[in-house]
Amino acid sequence: MKRDKDVKVSEKEIEIQKTYMEQIRGLNALQNKKFVVNTFGCQMSESDSEKIAGMLVEMGYSQTEEVDQADVIVFNTCCVREHAEEKILSRLGQLKAYKQNNRDLIIAFGGCMAQQLHVVEKIKKSYRHVDIIFGTHNIHRFPELIYCALSSNKMITEVLDIDGVVPEGLPVSRKDGLKAWVNIMYGCNNFCTYCIVPYVRGRERSREPQDIVREIQLLASQGCYKEITLLGQNVNSYGLDRKDGRAFPELLREVNKIDGLERIRFMTSHPKDFSDDLIKAISECEKVGEHVHLPFQSGSTRILKEMNRKYTKEQYLELAEKIRNAVPGVSFTSDIIVGFPGETEEDFEDTLDVVRKVRFDLVYTFIYSKRTGTPAAEMQEQIDDKTKKDRFDRLLETVYSIVQENNEAMIGKxxxxxxxxxxxxxxxxxxxxxxxxxxxxxxxxxxxxxxxxxxxxxxxxxxxxxxxxxxx
Ligand code: SF4
CATH class of the missing domain: 2.40.50.140 (Nucleic acid-binding proteins)
Structure with a gap:
């Protein structure tokens, strides 16, 4: 669906936030204030954390690894795995002692977990030492939230349940000095039945191509950045929500022209949106590495349907073959879920079959676990732990032996x-x-x-x- 209005955060709003950053910087002058950002989850969370860190640096804070020296502690969270959520909350609980030792400490809790109402309620009730709760759609307003927390003793909660916006012009403090992540879009439209992401990160919103190119040109002009990774939950559908419909292959070609860059990577790709033009662009653009991360999740067409992935085993294999023919020497990596509800031995054999046929160089393997709020969590026929573990071990064994064979074939090259x-x-x-x-x-x-x-x-x-x- 083409969007009918601009979702870019207005320059005026960013200017307001800059004013807050300046004011806090004034308050912090000569005080050597420090911050820690704890990041949980995927590259999207990492990328958001780099923006949060960038804003904190503009506010006059410097980064530290030592929690006990911090004046601001940020938890930027992920909610993909329920078990991980419990661990994050347990760590959040441990911060109470720091707050008791330093009443001026600001503790901010944000990211995907904070987009869930039940989590916000839990924090408000049981984690009273938290000062700020913020979501994924209002990261650009972080300076104002910090300002409010500095001037009041109340817990500040700002979690927006709209689809969010595209913030431009925020400062970024990047972890790496050689490789940079560049968000090209936010959100996801796919609603895979096991995944919580569309519920907490909203619908797809693509950045304007000129904003992306400008950001990368700036990185390349610094001389140190040699590699960029274009980031999105599904980069293959980049631009489909924009009126001019300029799509991902075009963006790749534009970025490839930028002087000073050596390598371009991108992730993640959804197989259903991997177009012929994208394959052509990868083969034409000399800076784009011969590597495609192409999650397939399950080799069984029946399970793929239950997962709402919108491709079949055969279509996936055909796509991989097409890419391999057009991009000689290409390396494939993937994500696989074992033990999705209703998965039979035959379904699992299909997964092993895809692994053997595509011969991946790396696979991120996951044992399916229920994620409250997703359709799959409600499905009957949940698989018992022993079966899941057994299949997981067999999958790893298959993957490892192929990775080793692939690596051995590289000796001498x-x-x-x-x-x-x-x-x-x-x-x-x-x-x-x-x-x-x-x-x-x-x-x-x-x-x-x-x-x-x-x-x-x-x-x-x-x-x-x-x-x-x-x-x-
Ligand atoms: S494509 Fe599917 S798995 Fe990936 S973020 Fe979107 S809903 Fe989740």
């Missing part, structure tokens, strides 16, 4: 590697990634960070490859 950092375990080793997103370790020094080097692969270690530089 020369791969272009973007050098990212010194290896965590060995100061004399560097680590980077191939165009296909595989981790490669090799001997080198810090001067190589940010550069493209050719590395001959010598050995494989399941989650990474090791090699030696053959050219620089």
């Amino acid at each position: 020369v791969e272009e590697v973007l050098v990212e950092s010194v290896s965590k375990n060995n100061d004399e080793m560097m680590t980077g990634r191939t165009r296909t997103n595989k981790i490669v370790n090799f001997a080198g020094d810090k001067s190589l960070i940010g550069k493209l080097v050719d590395v001959r692969i010598q050995s494989q270690h399941m989650w990474y490859l090791a090699g030696e530089i053959v050219a620089n």
Whole structure:
């Protein structure tokens, strides 16, 4: 559905928030105030946290890892897994002691969990030490919420149940100095029956292409950013909600023209929206890596229907084949759910069949667990834990042996590697990634960070490859 009005946050609203940031900065002057942002969940949450951190820096706070030194503690949460929610609330409870030691401490609780009414009610009742509750649709108003919390003793709750807006012009404090995530859209229209995301992040809203290109040009002009990942719950449907209908392949081609960038990645893709033009764009754009993260969730057409995924096993396999033919050497990764309600042994065998046929380089495997508020949680025929665990183990075994075979086939090949950092375990080793997103370790020094080097692969270690530089 094309949107009939602009969903971009007005410049006036952003200007108002800048005024709040300035005022708080004035209050914080010479006080060495600090903040911590705890992020739970996916890259979307990480990306939101970078904006929250950016605004806090503008307010005169500096980032710390030490919770006991913080003047502002933010919990930016995820609600995809119910079990994780309990852990987050338990950690939130532990902050009470910090608040007792420092009455001026501001504790802010936001993100997907806060979009659920029952969670907001629970926090209001049982977590009285929280100062601010905010949702996913009003992150741009964070400075005003902090200002209100600084000037009052009351808990401030602002959770909007509208579809949200597209904020532009917010400061961003990025975690990584070489790779950057760039949101191209927010929300999701797909309502997969196991997923809570559409209920807490609203419908799809695409950013204007010129705003995205401008942000990436700015990153590239800084000289240090070499790789960007275009982010959305389903990037393949980018632009379909906008009047001019400029779609994702066009955006990819535009971004590919930006000088100074070495690599472009994107995630996540929904198989039902992966167009021929997108395959063409990936094969044409030299900066786009030969890697496609293509969640298939289940290999059984019957279960896919129950999941509301809108493709069949055969269509998925055809798509993977089409991509492989057009993009030589492409690496596939995926997400799989084991034990969805009603999954039979035959359905599970279909999942293993897809794994064997597509030969993924990495799979994020999940044991299905009920998510309150989703249709799947109400489905009869929930699978018992023992069966789920047994299938999960068999899936991992299949995935691991294929990953190893894929890695072994790379030994002796020369791969272009973007050098990212010194290896965590060995100061004399560097680590980077191939165009296909595989981790490669090799001997080198810090001067190589940010550069493209050719590395001959010598050995494989399941989650990474090791090699030696053959050219620089
Ligand atoms: S595409 Fe499906 S799984 Fe992905 S965010 Fe949307 S509803 Fe959730």
